[in-house]
Every structure is written in C-alpha cells, then in structure tokens.
Amino acid sequence: MNTILVPIDFSETSDNALLYAVNIANVLSADIVLIHVNSIPVYNNEYNIVAYPINDSVEFSLEKLQEKADFLKKDNVLLGSVSCYVETGELKTVIESYISNKNIDLLIMGITGHETKLGQVFIGSNAITVSRESKIPVFIIPKTCSYTEIKNIAYASEYDVHITEQTGLIQIKNIASMFNANLSVLHVIPDNHLIDEVESETDLFVEQKLENTNHKTFILSEDRASTALLDFIKMHDVDVIVLEQKKHSFMHNLLYPSTTREVAFNSPIPVLTIHS
Numbered sequence: 001m002n003t004i005l006v007p008i009d010f011s012e013t014s015d016n017a018l019l020y021a022v023n024i025a026n027v028l029s030a031d032i033v034l035i036h037v038n039s040i041p042v043y044n045n046e047y048n049i050v051a052y053p054i055n056d057s058v059e060f061s062l063e064k065l066q067e068k069a070d071f072l073k074k075d076n077v078l079l080g081s082v083s084c085y086v087e088t089g090e091l092k093t094v095i096e097s098y099i100s101n102k103n104i105d106l107l108i109m110g111i112t113g114h115e116t117k118l119g120q121v122f123i124g125s126n127a128i129t130v131s132r133e134s135k136i137p138v139f140i141i142p143k144t145c146s147y148t149e150i151k152n153i154a155y156a157s158e159y160d161v162h163i164t165e166q167t168g169l170i171q172i173k174n175i176a177s178m179f180n181a182n183l184s185v186l187h188v189i190p191d192n193h194l195i196d197e198v199e200s201e202t203d204l205f206v207e208q209k210l211e212n213t214n215h216k217t218f219i220l221s222e223d224r225a226s227t228a229l230l231d232f233i234k235m236h237d238v239d240v241i242v243l244e245q246k247k248h249s250f251m252h253n254l255l256y257p258s259t260t261r262e263v264a265f266n267s268p269i270p271v272l273t274i275h276s
Contacts, residue, residue, distance in 0.1 A: 001028050001030055001105035001106045001178070002028075002030055002031065002103070002105055003030060003031050003032075003033060003102065003103055003104050003105050003106075004021050004024065004025055004028075004030050004031070004032050004033065004104070004105070004106045004107075004108055005033045005035065005095065005098055005099065005102075005104040005106070005107045005108070006018050006021045006032060006033070006034055006035070006107075006108050006109070007035050007036070007037065007091065007095060007107075007109055007126075008034050008035065008036050008065060008068070009036065009037075010036070010061075010064060011110070012143065013110035013111065013112045013143045014109075014110045015110075016110055016141060016143055016144075016145070016146075017108050017109055017110035017139075017141040018034070018068065018072075018108075019146075019147060020108060020139070020141045020145070020146075020147045020270065021108040021139075022072055022076055022079060023147040024106070024108065024139070024147075025079060025080060026076060026078060026079060027150075027179065028106075028178065029080065030080060030105070030106070031080040031081045031082070031083070032072075032079070032080070032081070032082045032083075033082075033083050033085065033098070033102060033104065034065050034068065034069060034082065034083070034084045034085070035084075035085045035086070035087065035094070035095070035098060036061045036062075036064075036065055036085075036086045036087075037086075037087050037088070037089060037090075037091045037094045037095075038057055038058065038061065038086065038087070038088045038089075039088075058086045058088065061086045062084060062085075062086045065084035065085075065086065066084050068084075069082040069083075069084050085098075091126055091130070092126070092129055092130050092133075095107065095130055095134075096133075096134075099134065099135065099136055104136060105136060105137075106136060106137055106138075106139065107130070107131075107134060107136060107137070107138045107139070108138075108139040108141060109126065109127040109130065109131075109138065109139070109140060109141065110127065110140075110141050110142075110143060111125050111127040111128070111140050111141065111142060111143070111264055111265065112125070112143050125261075125264070125265070127140045127264065128140070128258075128260065128261050128264055128265075131245060131260065131264075131273040132245055132260075133245075134245075134273070134275070135275060137171070137175070137272055137273065137274050138272070138273045139240075139270050139271075139272050140264045140270060140271040140272075140273065141270050142267060142268060142269070142270070144268070145268065145269060145270060148239055149239070150179040150181050150239045150240055151179075151181050151182065151237075151239055152181060152182050152183075152184065152236075152237050152238050152239050152240075153172075153175065153176055153179070153181045153182070153183050153184070153238070153239065153240050153241075153242060154183075154184045154186055154229075154232060154233065154236070154238045154240070154241045154242065155172045155183060155184065155185050155186065155241075155242045156186045156188065156225070156229055156241065156242065156243050156244070156259075157169075157185050157186060157187055157206060157244075158187075158188075158244070159187060159189075159198070159199040159202045159203075160202065161198060161202070163202055163205060163206070164205060166276035167276050168244045168274060168276035169206065169209045169210065170209075171274050171276070172210075172242060172274070173209070173210065173213050175242065175272070175274075176213055176214075176215075177213070181239070181240075182214050182215070182216075183210070183213055183214065183215035183216075184215065184216055184217075184218060184232075184236065184238065185206060185210065185215055185216070185217045185218065186218050186220055186228070186229065186232060187203065187217070187218070187219050187220065188220045188221075188222060188225045188228045188229065189219060189220070189221055190221070190222075190223050191221050191222065191223055192221075193221070195219075203217070218232065220232060225259045226259045226262035226263050226266075229241060229259070229263050230262075230263060230266055230267065233267060233268065233269060234268075238269060239269060239270075240269060240270050240271075240272050241263065241267060241269060241270075241271055241272070242271075242272045242273075242274060243259065243260050243263060243271060243272070243273050243274075244273070244274055244275070244276050245260060245273050245274070245275050260273060
C-alpha cells in the first residue's frame with residue numbers, strides 16, 4: 001500500500017484518525033493525501049448571494065491543511081510525502097474520485113459514536129457510508145482510539161457458499177502479512193445452531209487457504225453478529241477487527257441491522273472494512 005487518503009474536517013475525530021494514519025504510513029512506508037471537502041455553497045434566493053465566498057473558504061482550508069502537513073513532517077522525519085487538497089462537493093463522490101484518479105490504496109476516516117440507537121440509525125456516519133461502496137480497504141477509527149502496533153487482527157468470516165469465488169481470504173492474508181500480525185478467524189452462528197455440511201466444507205476451505213498464516217479459529221454462538229464480535233473484542237487482545245462489506249438487496253438492508261454499522265459505532269478499536 002503506497003498511498004493513504006485521509007479526509008479532514010478539522011474536528012478532533014478526524015485529527016485523531018490522522019494521527020493513526022501517520023503511524024500506519026510509517027509502518028507501510030506510504031505517502032499521505034489529506035483532503036478537505038467543503039459542502040456545496042448554499043444560495044440565498046432572496047438576495048441572490050452565496051452564503052460564503054467559495055474561494056476564501058478553499059484558500060483558508062488549504063492553509064490549515066498545509067499547517068497540519070508541515071507539523072507532521074517535522075515530527076515524523078521518515079514519513080513519506082504529505083499532499084493537501086481542498087474540494088467542493090459531496091464527500092462520498094469526491095473520495096471516490098480521488099481513489100480512482102490518485103491511485104489511493106487505503107482510506108482512513110474517523111467516526112464518532114452516538115449514545116442512542118436512534119442516533120446511530122438516523123444520523124449515520126460518513127465513514128460508514130463511504131466504506132459500504134469503497135473499492136479499497138477503509139480504516140474506521142474511533143474518536144478515543146490511540147494507535148497501537150497491530151499485532152493481533154480479528155477477521156469476521158461468514159459461512160458464505162460463495163466464499164471460493166471471493167477475494168476476502170486473499171486480502172486478509174495480505175493484511176496479516178503486511179503487519180506481521182496474528183489472525184483470529186471468527187465464525188458467528190445463532191444460538192443452538194448445529195454446523196451443517198456446507199458450513200463444515202466452508203470452514204475446511206478457510207483453514208486450507210490460511211494454512212501458512214498464523215491463525216486461530218473461533219466459533220461464536222450468538223443470535224446477533226455485532227454482539228458476538230464486540231464481546232470478542234472485549235475479552236481478547238485485538239488491535240483491529242476486519243469486516244467484509246457485502247452487497248444486499250434493499251429489503252435485506254431494511255429488515256436486518258448492519259453489522260458494520262453496529263460494530264463501528266461501538267468498537268473501542270479500529271474497524272477495517274474490505275470488499276470481496
């Protein structure tokens with residue numbers, strides 16, 4: 001991974017994500033791209049004016065980003081290049097464009113937890129929204145999370161009949177190798193569920209694919225996947241949890257809770273999302 005993109009909104013949450021990104025960049029010898037996205041200006045119809053001068057806002061934001069870049073370079077002499085950009089538009093669209101046009105390999109974003117379930121559902125998070133469709137891995141960093149060396153990675157592996165056609169296992173092997181980390185493979189099954197033949201075959205396939213990776217496999221019995229994963233994090237030494245983003249139908253998304261959302265909003269450690 002050569003280039004890391006870090007969106008900055010000048011909040012404590014994004015600043016914390018940036019500190020995490022710097023440490024990751026040092027480990028991977030990667031460059032950092034900082035981007036601030038201004039919302040599309042609001043026009044006042046009554047007076048036919050823009051709510052704020054676009055050029056002034058861009059210039060101010062770029063100056064603030066450059067200050068952060070200079071500070072990072074000063075304190076991290078081995079850090080690669082740190083470039084700064086300011087755009088105006090919709091955050092998700094701008095990020096997707098940068099990923100495609102600037103050869104971004106990894107996206108790192110902050111997230112702020114919401115105290116209520118209602119807040120999590122309706123307020124949402126840019127990090128969750130972006131991670132759903134991102135073609136590259138996305139690190140979601142909790143506001144209160146400080147960087148620690150990535151030695152232990154937990155990977156939530158579904159009993160998916162299509163697993164042989166997917167790239168998730170290849171990606172997780174590469175990620176574990178990249179950080180020279182131990183891997184915990186987590187299978188979540190409902191309470192009182194007996195492993196069937198298809199699931200056994202899937203488990204065997206996973207073990208074969210991870211044969212040369214230092215790993216342990218855990219079967220977690222819990223009706224709600226997010227609860228099982230969060231409990232595992234609390235009870236074990238885990239530095240990052242990896243979740244695969246899978247596309248579901250509109251009705252599925254409407255009827256079933258998002259495991260990624262529930263884990264990301266409540267996890268004390270970074271969540272890394274990948275697409276298979």
